[in-house]
Amino acid sequence: MATAATTPTALPVSIADVRAAHMRIGDSIVRTPTLLSKTLSAMTGAKVYLKFENLQFTAAYKERGALNKLLQLDETARARGVIAASAGNHAQGLAYHGARLGIPVTIVMPKSTPTVKVSQTEGHGATVILTGERFDDAYAHALVVAKDRGLTFVHPFDDPAIIAGQGTVALEMLEDAPEIDTLAVPIGGGGLISGSAIVAKAQDRPIEVVGVQAELFPSMYNRINGTDLPIGGDTLAEGIAVKEPGAITSAIIREIVDDLVLVTERDLEKAVSLLLQIEKTVAEGAGAAGLAALLAHRERFAGRTVGVVLCGGNIDTRLLANVLLRDLARDGRLARLRIRLQDRPGALFHVARIFDEQQVNIIEVYHQRVFTTLPAKGLITDIECETRDKAHLERLVTALRAGGYEVTPVELA
Template sequence: MATQRVASVPSDLPVSLADVRAAHERIRDAIVRTPTLVSRTLSQITGATVYLKFENLQFTAAYKERGALNTLLQLSDEAKAKGVIAASAGNHAQGLAYHANRLGVPATVVMPRTAPITKVTQTEGHGATVVLHGETFDAAFAHARELEARHGYTFVHPFDDPRIIAGQGTVAAEMLDDVPAIDTLVTPIGGGGLISGMGVVARASGRPIEVVGVEAELYPSMYNRLHGTDMPCAGDTLAEGIAVKEPGGVTSVMVRELVDEILLVSERNLEEAVSLLLQIEKTVVEGAGAAGLAALLAYPERFRGRTVGVVLCGGNIDTRLLANVLLRDLARSGRLARLRIRLQDQPGQLFGAIRLFDQERVNIIEVYHQRVFTKLPAKGLIAEIECETRDRAHLDRLIAALRGAGYEVGLVEPG
């Protein structure tokens, strides 16, 4: 565990508690004051007292609205008339587009051509002009800066701007106003804007509050920056909202001063967190938004006995991806399984196996009966049976019954 820092904010940082409070005064009538609610079940699972901040209930389903709106409201009339521009393929684009449209400010968002069509259409639906450019975010970002210079737009950075940071810090201000007992804040880190603002509020609270950041193992960019490591930042992560290869310069300084520790979580932790939030809290959270809970699941001893505030920072997840996450979680828990059963090429072999499924009251979903594409001898064959069970113990009883009847059985494990 990292050494807990004193309750103060260094005076040379670009964002103060006064900036966060001023931001809240500006934006509070145009955003949702999302609830901070205790989760009794997640508290029992993790051993901590867990409070969830439901930022996925914002109109655009993410906290990013706060910083975007705080920035828009501080622009000059001339800047508003010329319009704003951003590079984003996610929540920043939608938050900026929504509030710019509401305020009558023209908005342009540059996205890579690889951006999901749903995010493109959602951003356009909020009134922004979407420009598709390049195959990567870096290419889109560079093009946005070119358009900024060419047309005189105001560039609104997704995280590395004191106005953005102050707006994001209003999340922590609301949390600690609503639940003063919170002694630990667990926050996802992408570029670092949210946790920088959260850290300012925590350090200015007048009491020790731990500030813990969470990154996906595949994208440990802020961890690398602060620890001098060189772990790769690449791969397909469920938490694409925090898959940032280079954290901000402003935010790196603030995180170094204000954050106690950064934890890395696996894809499996992220999947479990997304699934638990839907099953237990009945709330849809994207991978990045579930990173805080993923840390509590991955490091239970680190948080045991603490009163923890977790930010569910976004809920924009593709429905097909969500379905895949839920099915994989069912498989890992034993409630959904695929059994590979070796059969002899004799009448009644498959029937005998299926009869045991009936005896154990296991529901069969699919049967794959393979004779040709197998490495077994010509008289050998494989049946793969997908099934539903009540829990892991129920599945174990089925496997024991099949083996007891002389069948060779293997469990096809999920990733």
């Protein structure tokens, strides 16, 4: 892999390509802010700048590369239209700018794609084809349709025009915060980090580029490091859950990216929650991956000035609520306590009195009389409650046990 002083040579995308892309697309995308986060800096031990790409119109950076590709099509290709396989941000970015430019857009998605993503893409004017059960099925079908109808296939990441467009993110970030010496960039297929690395290595000072992948989908990590870590699972970062990284992007990353790190699902959940609580901004799992890396690999980034790309904000609201509640539970501010009671009048009243004495708010109470391994006279009660912090919760548990109750906190995975 690269060293900080590496200068890119003989790569399929140059800094000139990225600068040309920025000139080409600049009037039609949002120049999103790059802002210093004092609180996250204090938490991580690094000086943290955030690039808010979740503020693009489609809430993701993907429209940069899509627009750069569309603007370079000749008139014949524009008239025939373009096609892509995507169930996420690439689909919406391509659909939005295609409609704006009068270019017909067809998007092929797996049948399992959530209805909201289908409707959002259609809402931008695209024609959606649902086929197959997996992304690979949709991808294969899109290539067939492209050939049959003479459409231009727009790859989500393995295309020089796409890479150059995505690189404009780093171009803006380093212009707005020239003191940045490290970039933490999420990796799915590798388009964003490839473009970002090309920009970083063209600067007149050393800038380190660190890629971040979800631990469940270490596809690029495996390819670059020669490892064989398992790939697959339900990840919060579905935007970077790519099983096969690009050939072009892999070559660029191998040449000029300095390091790759992995983050767990818990790291991603924590990062999403912190961004909402501290920065008041919504990031999807992939969008929060850079911050997750700073939290999980604190020693790797400590003392550095880090640019973190919040690459997208498209997260299901129900999933976001679940992430936030789980984070409150891990911090001890929400808890479920399983308490064994005797089945007699006043049993629950006496327990509730201890909650009152400890100034703990009861949210829900669940009685379990039938489906339990206790004797018939036994009773299990689960009480969900709200506390100030872990210390407050521990005081409550101590008080309940001192009152003679058998108490088991229900732990999160």
